[in-house]
Amino acid sequence: MRTCIYCGESNKKFCKAHILPRSLGKFQNQPTLLEKVCAECDTEIGKSEDQFTHNGFAALLRPLLGLSLDKKRSPFRRRFAGQGPIEMQTEYLGLEDVLFEPDGIGDAILPPTMPLPQLHFIYANGENKRIRIQPETLTSEDILKIIRNNMPKQIIAYGLNDDELERIWDICRQAGISISEEIPIRLSSTQSVIPIKVKGRFTCDQRFFQAIAKIAFHYYLGMNLEYCYHNGSESIFNPLRQFIRYGKGNPELFVTQKNGYFVDDFLNGWRPQFYGHLFVLDLCNKNIIVKVQFFVGPNINLPYYEVLLCENPFIINIQPRKTGHNYSYIEPNKRKQYAGTIHKLGVNNFIILPNKTQSI
Ligand SMILES: [Zn+2]
Numbered sequence: 001m002r003t004c005i006y007c008g009e010s011n012k013k014f015c016k017a018h019i020l021p022r023s024l025g026k027f028q029n030q031p032t033l034l035e036k037v038c039a040e041c042d043t044e045i046g047k048s049e050d051q052f053t054h055n056g057f058a059a060l061l062r063p064l065l066g067l068s069l070d071k072k073r074s075p076f077r078r079r080f081a082g083q084g085p086i087e088m089q090t091e092y093l094g095l096e097d098v099l100f101e102p103d104g105i106g107d108a109i110l111p112p113t114m115p116l117p118q119l120h121f122i123y124a125n126g127e128n129k130r131i132r133i134q135p136e137t138l139t140s141e142d143i144l145k146i147i148r149n150n151m152p153k154q155i156i157a158y159g160l161n162d163d164e165l166e167r168i169w170d171i172c173r174q175a176g177i178s179i180s181e182e183i184p185i186r187l188s189s190t191q192s193v194i195p196i197k198v199k200g201r202f203t204c205d206q207r208f209f210q211a212i213a214k215i216a217f218h219y220y221l222g223m224n225l226e227y228c229y230h231n232g233s234e235s236i237f238n239p240l241r242q243f244i245r246y247g248k249g250n251p252e253l254f255v256t257q258k259n260g261y262f263v264d265d266f267l268n269g270w271r272p273q274f275y276g277h278l279f280v281l282d283l284c285n286k287n288i289i290v291k292v293q294f295f296v297g298p299n300i301n302l303p304y305y306e307v308l309l310c311e312n313p314f315i316i317n318i319q320p321r322k323t324g325h326n327y328s329y330i331e332p333n334k335r336k337q338y339a340g341t342i343h344k345l346g347v348n349n350f351i352i353l354p355n356k357t358q359s360i
Pocket residue numbers: 004005006007008009037038039040041042
């Protein structure tokens with residue numbers, strides 16, 4: 001009889017649980033977990049994924065990989081999953097820092113950027129202040145209030161269309177303040193690759209790590225390994241399931257963020273050609289560990305995560321080994337139905353350290 005691995009109930013509607021959140025794209029030949037997770041638990045767990053995909057580095061990289069173009073749901077413009085808008089600044093062609101959002105037509109090498117609607121107030125002593133605005137919801141009185149409260153010497157506006165700029169310009173004139181024209185900071189089409197410096201800041205809470213733990217756990221269950229098989233309902237995974245489903249327990253017990261390059265786990269020279277996510281099941285140290293690195297690509301290395309699924313699962317007769325997959329995106333303009341494909345990584349891809357193999 002089917003039983004949900006999270007709530008333990010059978011008398012429910014079940015669903016096809018995905019390993020990677022659908023918001024990261026549909027991958028060809030991706031295994032799903034059939035009849036393991038009930039629809040209610042899947043929805044609850046999905047709320048953590050919302051934060052993961054809309055509120056972290058995924059929010060920056062999704063548009064570049066052609067996975068999101070929806071300005072209304074842009075986490076750079078509005079709160080998302082209980083967190084504030086993401087602050088991302090770039091020093092653009094020698095100008096001061098401008099708050100921006102990716103504009104969604106990237107080539108996955110350089111983030112082409114669009115400035116967010118914002119006003120820079122410049123004071124007589126040279127100091128300046130940046131205020132993000134939502135012109136479509138601001139009345140003239142609101143704008144005048146913002147300007148009066150700040151009383152700058154000069155204002156530079158970014159990210160506004162002609163009408164919005166004209167409106168603010170009028171209000172400024174009435175208030176006796178000079179305003180600069182918006183400086184165009186779009187790249188010209190002949191200069192497709194210009195390195196830009198980006199400073200970013202986002203906040204997350206525990207749900208961010210619950211989502212990572214869930215992705216790693218479902219990845220392992222979806223592998224259906226002959227030599228190390230679990231169906232997910234075993235008691236050894238109880239602490240992990242409680243963390244993923246109900247947020248119980250200290251995230252640090254399950255998910256460790258690591259700096260450095262996960263790709264160092266791989267043999268010399270192996271690197272993904274295009275952007276993708278790497279998953280590695282590491283059975284070299286008695287525990288079941290899944291390492292996950294999202295958005296590994298030619299130019300970006302983000303921190304990776306080690307997820308401890310369980311300690312000492314009493315697996316005997318198991319050779320120390322690593323196995324894994326690369327969820328590789330296809331270039332946006334070459335896609336048809338799928339965002340990408342999955343490649344299996346074999347033992348030849350990995351470095352297995354001798355000291356770890358001795359410990360088993
Ligand atoms: Zn359930």
